[in-house]
Amino acid sequence: MIKLNKVSKVFNKGKGNEVIALRATDITIHQKEFVVVVGSNGSGKSTFLNLVAGSLFPTEGEIALQDKPVTKLAEYERSKWIARVFQNPLSGTASDLSILTNFRLAALRTKPKNLTIGTDKAFKELVQQKLSTLKMGLENKLDQPMGSLSGGQRQALTLLMSVMDDAKILLLDEPTAALDPRSANFVMQTADKLIKEFELTAVLVTHNLKDAYGYGNRILQFSDGKIVRDISEEEKAKLELNDLFSWFE
């Protein structure tokens, strides 16, 4: 669950270059909702995700995750609830390290220092089993360096890594923007499958209106730092793809 109570974000407050990136915003995203966020450049989408993740702090208002107040918690302190995938396939993983080592590092990310991730054999089998469900043929190539994979393969693995720890909230920040259409399709299908399988609360920021139409069960449209449309699952079912395009005319 993600809850924002009158959250605003002002950059360069009081200066000539002041920008109100998010205006007093109230929103509750419930458990297991998959929300797609659309909006023109500069409308506040990334600011919204950054505020939820804790990479930015609000100027005003409160944020709660899973019913706990987190407004003042740093990004790393929220990481037990939040997994995040970015636009750049290189940003989530280490190129020189093997697939297995990348999974190991990801698994250790949210664990206290004195905890281990089980025996190597058990962990390797778990990774193999999870990888085989993606049907990419990588389950027997765990020693291959991450850098040898395509951007689409890397994004799919980053997704799998990010959901294999206990995070219940997945933030997707234009995860397919750098990919060719076929890879983008594969990554979106993988995301959708993992969100359902791991029963995640998910927020996808995208400029791809076909994805906004085809995935998720709620759409938010941002404009000038405000949520100007909040489309429920029932309302979404009645929409045509062209309706989404008309929001940007």
Ligand SMILES: Nc1ncnc2c1ncn2[C@@H]1O[C@H](COP(=O)(O)OP(=O)(O)OP(=O)(O)O)[C@@H](O)[C@H]1O
């Ligand atoms: N660190 C910052 N300092 C100053 N202004 C910022 C900063 N980050 C964002 N902004 C401004 O805040 C507004 C909202 O930006 P934001 O990145 O949230 O928009 P967006 O909807 O994600 O845009 P895009 O689709 O281009 O990624 C914009 O006017 C932007 O220039």
